[in-house]
Amino acid sequence: MLDTTLRIAPFVVRVRSPFASVLEHLEFFYRDCEKPRDAFVDFDIRLLPGRGAHRFWRPQARFLVDDQNPFLPLPVNQAAPMFEWGLNWTIASRSLGFVVFHAAVLEKNGNAIILPGFPGAGKSTLCAALCHLRGWRLLSDELAILDPVSGMLIANPRPISLKNTSIDIVGQFPGARIGKRYLDTRKGTVAHAAPKLDAIEHASEPARPRWLIFPQFAPREGRQVSRVSHAEAFALIGEQSFNQERMGEIGFRALCALLGNVDCHQIEYGSTSDALELVAQVTQQD
Amino acid sequence: MNRASLLDLLKHPQRTTALSPRDWTEFIATARNANLLGKLAQRLHEANVSVPSAPLRHLEGARLLSERQHHSVAWEAQCIDASLAQTDTPVVLLKGAAYVLAGKAAGVGRLFGDVDVLVPPGSLGTIEIRLMAGGWTQMKSEEYDQRYYREWMHELPPMIHVRRGTVIDVHHTILPLTARNHPDAEAIIAHSTPLPGHRSLRIPCDEDLIIHSMCHLAHEGELHNALRDLDDIDSLLREHTDSPVFWDRLGDRAQHHDLAAPVALCLMLVRQFFDTPVPESLVLRLAGTDAAAIRRLARLYDAAIVPDPEGRPPLRSLAAQLLIYIRSHWLRMPPRLLVQHLSRKAWQRLTLASGTSPKNEQGA
Numbered sequence: 001m002l003d004t005t006l007r008i009a010p011f012v013v014r015v016r017s018p019f020a021s022v023l024e025h026l027e028f029f030y031r032d033c034e035k036p037r038d039a040f041v042d043f044d045i046r047l048l049p050g051r052g053a054h055r056f057w058r059p060q061a062r063f064l065v066d067d068q069n070p071f072l073p074l075p076v077n078q079a080a081p082m083f084e085w086g087l088n089w090t091i092a093s094r095s096l097g098f099v100v101f102h103a104a105v106l107e108k109n110g111n112a113i114i115l116p117g118f119p120g121a122g123k124s125t126l127c128a129a130l131c132h133l134r135g136w137r138l139l140s141d142e143l144a145i146l147d148p149v150s151g152m153l154i155a156n157p158r159p160i161s162l163k164n165t166s167i168d169i170v171g172q173f174p175g176a177r178i179g180k181r182y183l184d185t186r187k188g189t190v191a192h193a194a195p196k197l198d199a200i201e202h203a204s205e206p207a208r209p210r211w212l213i214f215p216q217f218a219p220r221e222g223r224q225v226s227r228v229s230h231a232e233a234f235a236l237i238g239e240q241s242f243n244q245e246r247m248g249e250i251g252f253r254a255l256c257a258l259l260g261n262v263d264c265h266q267i268e269y270g271s272t273s274d275a276l277e278l279v280a281q282v283t284q285q286d
Numbered sequence: 287m288n289r290a291s292l293l294d295l296l297k298h299p300q301r302t303t304a305l306s307p308r309d310w311t312e313f314i315a316t317a318r319n320a321n322l323l324g325k326l327a328q329r330l331h332e333a334n335v336s337v338p339s340a341p342l343r344h345l346e347g348a349r350l351l352s353e354r355q356h357h358s359v360a361w362e363a364q365c366i367d368a369s370l371a372q373t374d375t376p377v378v379l380l381k382g383a384a385y386v387l388a389g390k391a392a393g394v395g396r397l398f399g400d401v402d403v404l405v406p407p408g409s410l411g412t413i414e415i416r417l418m419a420g421g422w423t424q425m426k427s428e429e430y431d432q433r434y435y436r437e438w439m440h441e442l443p444p445m446i447h448v449r450r451g452t453v454i455d456v457h458h459t460i461l462p463l464t465a466r467n468h469p470d471a472e473a474i475i476a477h478s479t480p481l482p483g484h485r486s487l488r489i490p491c492d493e494d495l496i497i498h499s500m501c502h503l504a505h506e507g508e509l510h511n512a513l514r515d516l517d518d519i520d521s522l523l524r525e526h527t528d529s530p531v532f533w534d535r536l537g538d539r540a541q542h543h544d545l546a547a548p549v550a551l552c553l554m555l556v557r558q559f560f561d562t563p564v565p566e567s568l569v570l571r572l573a574g575t576d577a578a579a580i581r582r583l584a585r586l587y588d589a590a591i592v593p594d595p596e597g598r599p600p601l602r603s604l605a606a607q608l609l610i611y612i613r614s615h616w617l618r619m620p621p622r623l624l625v626q627h628l629s630r631k632a633w634q635r636l637t638l639a640s641g642t643s644p645k646n647e648q649g650a
Contacts, residue, residue: 248354
């Protein structure tokens with residue numbers, strides 16, 4: 001029975017599970033995380049075998065956080081990705097004073113790019129490319145965590161979630177470490193790429209939001225970059241927000257302040273190298 | 287984490303001494319599971335207790351969420367009022383929404399989901415149509431669920447607003463029509479007072495507000511909100527501890543509603559858990575000849591209410607929980623209907639468990 005406590009910045013997470021796949025997943029992706037003793041535990045997560053008679057012919061895994069059971073069970077071979085999905089859900093739905101929205105966040109020289117995540121936009125592939133090919137530090141691939149008090153983005157470096165064809169593309173990047181493939185999930189084939197060591201080592205350093213870039217993978221359109229108005233960006237971010245509504249006025253003001261500090265662009269590209277050039281053009285960073 | 291230390295923290299936040307990270311972990315998780323995190327946060331905040339930054343994040347988050355929910359419920363009340371004003375029927379707010387909008391101490395820091403209202407039975411049809419015109423729609427689409435609510439229970443099936451995602455529960459009586467006790471819902475409406483600034487919304491008198499909360503707790507089969515409900519009742523009762531007339535009125539009202547025994551039970555529990563200064567004479571008066579049986583029942587609740595983040599209470603508590611669950615259904619319906627209903631629900635659960643779509647769970 002696995003029972004471990006990990007510092008997955010900015011949280012401390014306890015994980016318990018009898019599944020070997022979960023243990024392997026944590027050892028592969030979280031090997032560089034500190035294992036604090038006697039720390040306050042933010043989320044107490046358990047991945048347990050499903051209940052009911054059908055466990056004999058169709059074994060399932062259940063996700064529990066502090067004894068709450070937010071999802072229906074999944075097939076047992078998806079227990080490890082279920083940990084990632086469940087932890088995302090927990091961070092986004094627990095009220096911790098942060099505004100959380102769906103986006104990748106990367107940093108260079110203290111300044112951060114936010115890449116909001118619309119399905120099929122190519123966010124995760126671009127995120128992995130910026131880490132492995134251009135030396136950006138990963139704050140998060142899925143969750144932009146905004147501290148309304150400081151206006152800074154908080155790092156939550158975790159495996160980058162890859163789907164279908166992007167798995168092979170990212171697998172060829174220098175230094176990329178890809179974990180096990182999970183076939184036939186609701187999102188198709190899923191695999192994860194490990195965050196680089198610098199992301200874990202500098203996880204306690206927040207980053208100042210500087211650029212908001214809406215990526216759009218458009219193979220036939222050729223590459224182009226266009227400005228997005230702040231009002232439009234606000235509406236788009238609102239759609240991607242998990243808890244802005246629950247954060248009320250504080251959330252609204254935090255997003256307004258964020259937009260006051262960033263340049264907003266949309267980039268359209270047909271290849272990873274095009275995307276990297278467009279990001280370099282917008283950010284003026286190599 | 288034992289119940290006594292959580293209750294101590296709630297009752298006497300100023301006495302909080304240095305807690306270890308492990309203690310904080312257990313307090314936060316236990317309070318969250320008992321749906322008491324917002325109240326705990328509010329009380330620690332008011333008592334100026336210094337909390338380490340990691341647990342403070344959870345407490346402040348819950349406090350923020352409860353403030354936000356109170357804004358939302360005020361807005362929701364406006365929307366309900368606007369949709370129902372034309373029907374010219376009294377719409378009485380119950381539970382959380384009533385505590386918050388009536389400015390009760392019980393509402394401070396309280397987290398909740400649905401808005402519960404009580405309306406005269408004859409107005410159900412009009413109310414349902416007005417709500418649908420206002421954007422609310424039925425959540426339960428299965429025919430069996432619809433029948434369960436409409437025929438046997440005491441409410442319309444819960445309705446959800448298509449844009450705001452908020453849920454309203456419309457009741458026309460306090461207990462199911464099939465239940466053994468028969469509280470006087472009309473009297474609750476008759477003794478309610480208008481909520482200032484609203485055309486149709488009303489707040490029950492304090493005695494009814496308290497008795498309704500107690501009736502709910504004593505008939506509820508699942509106890510995961512029991513501590514929160516007892517804390518509500520404690521706060522509501524403490525507003526009147528100086529008034530001997532109030533306790534007499536509460537007793538009269540409980541008898542009028544045919545709820546003497548459930549109220550006696552809750553008075554025993556709240557006194558035991560929260561040291562509420564309840565006059566013994568009132569408990570004896572309401573318990574009457576059933577005193578011994580009600581005391582046994584109170585001991586059962588005492589064993590069953592074990593806040594526990596691991597969800598693995600001792601066997602004795604599990605047995606008590608099961609008995610209370612069965613009893614709650616026993617009180618709600620005649621045996622034949624009960625067997626039919628439970629087997630139907632078990633079948634639904636069995637078939638649902640084999641699905642794979644994510645379920646949207648909102649704490650009520």
